[in-house]
């Protein structure tokens with residue numbers, strides 16, 4: 001294995017951040033607590049989605065680099081981490097890391113805003129503190145991973161379980177919430193005692209790379225977290241097929257999730273958890289507080305410019321309140337705070353890339369061709385060069401339209417009608433996805449009944465969008481395998497060992 005020693009100039013670069021001026025950020029590979037260069041010296045370019053201009057070139061990890069990272073992660077797992085350190089120790093380090101995030105909130109938020117196009121206030125008050133809180137949530141759980149004791153045969157034998165860390169975990173995260181998805185993956189893995197080979201999205205690697213310096217500063221042993229930026233077809237494929245990675249955790253599209261499952265199965269049957277797409281339905285009943293419902297569902301589809309796997313992209317409204325609700329939602333779309341990410345008042349920024357913008361616009365075209373009405377938005381936002389699309393509301397839709405069947409991953413909501421509860425539930429469940437759903441009604445027995453009937457991993461009743469570290473999140477149907485957050489989130493990084501201990505049993509022979 002050749003490890004090319006890195007110089008600062010090759011693994012770090014000065015970039016200009018609106019509001020902060022010039023800062024130096026890491027752009028190399030982070031392996032064994034050191035910044036190194038990729039073996040083949042390749043890079044890829046990271047683009048500012050609000051201007052379409054390049055920000056910086058970042059190291060591109062190939063299979064041999066992933067191999068180096070796995071080697072470091074394995075060595076750490078066997079010696080300085082894993083079963084050889086206490087949960088309390090792991091929790092302390094995670095808490096230290098969260099404190100360093102608080103200290104550096106302005107820098108991390110500015111990087112996240114620049115790289116992912118989020119409004120700076122949203123990144124400062126949402127993404128960064130929420131991510132730090134996720135680390136704290138799992139820090140507190142690191143010393144509370146208990147097994148069971150199972151008395152057997154009246155004291156002949158004592159059985160107990162050990163919940164042990166799975167081992168070296170490959171983690172492949174998306175570009176829509178780069179830092180938060182980092183925290184959701186890294187925090188439970190480290191709390192459980194696993195070590196990590198992290199691949200941030202090639203569109204948004206900057207916050208994950210910044211976190212590596214904080215990992216080292218917090219005092220994590222070398223090799224516990226390694227970071228290998230790259231494409232899905234290079235670094236992602238190498239992780240999914242690696243013979244010495246014990247688990248791969250992925251958040252992203254159904255198509256990629258399927259490829260990762262196949263690669264995991266064909267290599268070493270590594271464990272797989274997947275958090276995939278959605279086409280999440282909301283049912284609005286006549287007794288609902290309609291203005292509040294429109295606020296929550298506006299948040300649900302326009303937050304993060306609709307680039308959200310649990311976006312409320314299908315709304316079904318009871319026909320008696322349909323027109324009223326549509327006029328409210330139209331008003332919400334027209335009063336979204338669209339703007340440049342660096343503007344403190346922006347809550348709705350650009351989409352991540354030209355490709356994503358064009359995909360969203362082509363879905364809007366297909367809706368027009370299939371006979372839907374564009375009630376709000378429907379075009380590029382003309383006031384900036386970046387990848388903006390206006391908040392868009394589509395009405396007069398039916399279940400056969402592409403915009404109702406497929407995940408758009410943009411600020412486009414399709415609003416349909418229903419007349420009975422049964423019909424509403426049927427429409428809600430008429431999808432291969434099952435990530436989330438919602439019900440708006442002031443009838444307590446109705447919301448309870450409908451919440452139980454919608455086939456999805458998360459249900460919001462009279463609210464939407466907000467997740468909590470303590471509440472498990474994940475998909476029914478093709479929206480995924482496994483859960484993140486909550487106690488389920490750390491269980492996904494442990495494996496159960498059953499131990500049978502002979503107390504009084506004597507084995508006779510022949511049996």
Ligand SMILES: *[C@@H]1O[C@H](CO)[C@@H](O)[C@H](O)[C@H]1NC(C)=O
Nearest residue numbers: 077078079080081083084085
């Ligand atoms: C486990 O940790 C202890 C204490 O830090 C260390 O002395 C020992 O070498 C470690 N075990 C292995 C196998 O590395």
Ligand SMILES: *[C@@H]1O[C@H](CO)[C@@H](O)[C@H](O)[C@H]1NC(C)=O
Nearest residue numbers: 337339340342343344345346
């Ligand atoms: C943000 O909004 C506030 C209140 O409306 C206003 O006073 C301020 O000038 C705005 N800031 C920018 C940068 O536009």
Ligand SMILES: *[C@@H]1O[C@H](CO)[C@@H](O)[C@H](O)[C@H]1NC(C)=O
Nearest residue numbers: 156501502503504505506507
């Ligand atoms: C199991 O426990 C019984 C009772 O203590 C003992 O006689 C027997 O030798 C044990 N078996 C083994 C393999 O140690």
